[in-house]
Amino acid sequence: MAKVAVRHRSFSPKTRQTGVAVKRxxxxxxxxxxxxxxxxxxxxxxxxxxxxxxxxxxxxxxGATSPLTVYRNYSANLITAYLGHDAIRESKLVASLLDNSNDATSTPLRNDTMFLESLTTTSFTGCASVAKFNAKIYDSALLRSDFVKLVEEGAYNLSFLSDHELILPVVDCSFTPLTLGDLTCARVFYLTRLKSNTEQMYVITVSKAIVNYAVREQHTEGTATLISFTLVSDMSMTTSVQHYFAVGLGF
Structure with a gap:
């Protein structure tokens, strides 16, 4: 009887004929x-x-800082002693300009700038005791020109400034950037009186800094002058002081 070969069929799953095993x-x-x-x-x-x-x-x-911190750590220590604790027209600063007159309203409009060098010493030429004092930044003609520009160019939004007439600029020689020779920031105290009421005198504190700006929507950037200023007529006032800001593009 002839034998029949039995072939066993493999039940293993088929694999792709690529020779490469597929891993998950x-x-x-x-x-x-x-x-x-x-x-x-x-x-x-x-x-x-x-x-x-x-x-x-x-x-x-x-010396470059952001607009939010540009004035934060700076101080001027002498000006407060000269302004005292009462009305500005009764201050030591004004009294030093009266030439033995007790009438603050007759304070003459001057063509120079006062520099506070110490609690007892003032000058009209500069901060002689500061080695890094920059006479160009605090030039009297420049400071006066800056005040005129602030009044004229801010006439629309800052119309109240047009009633102020400048008596003279005052520079505190203890101002931090001034003593360090930092050219990116300056501060000036403008002594003024109202044209409509000469008995009302003010100190306008103007801080000026050079900053960079960028307007992404217009694809423009450059250097600008950032100005912050306040007005005070009485050092004993209990209300908060209003701060104003102005920006001049293209320094």
């Missing part, structure tokens, strides 16, 4: 990949923050 990515591998991507992103962010911080530190050392 597991959930653990996906999580590991995502973790590595997050670590890389964090490292890039850290490097970016470090670079920005370094640039800002260098700018601060050069």
């Amino acid at each position: 990515i597991t959930r653990a591998q996906v999580l590991h990949l995502m973790r590595r991507i997050c670590v890389l992103a964090a490292a890039i962010y850290y490097v970016g923050v470090s670079l920005v911080a370094s640039l800002q530190a260098l700018n601060s050392l050069k």
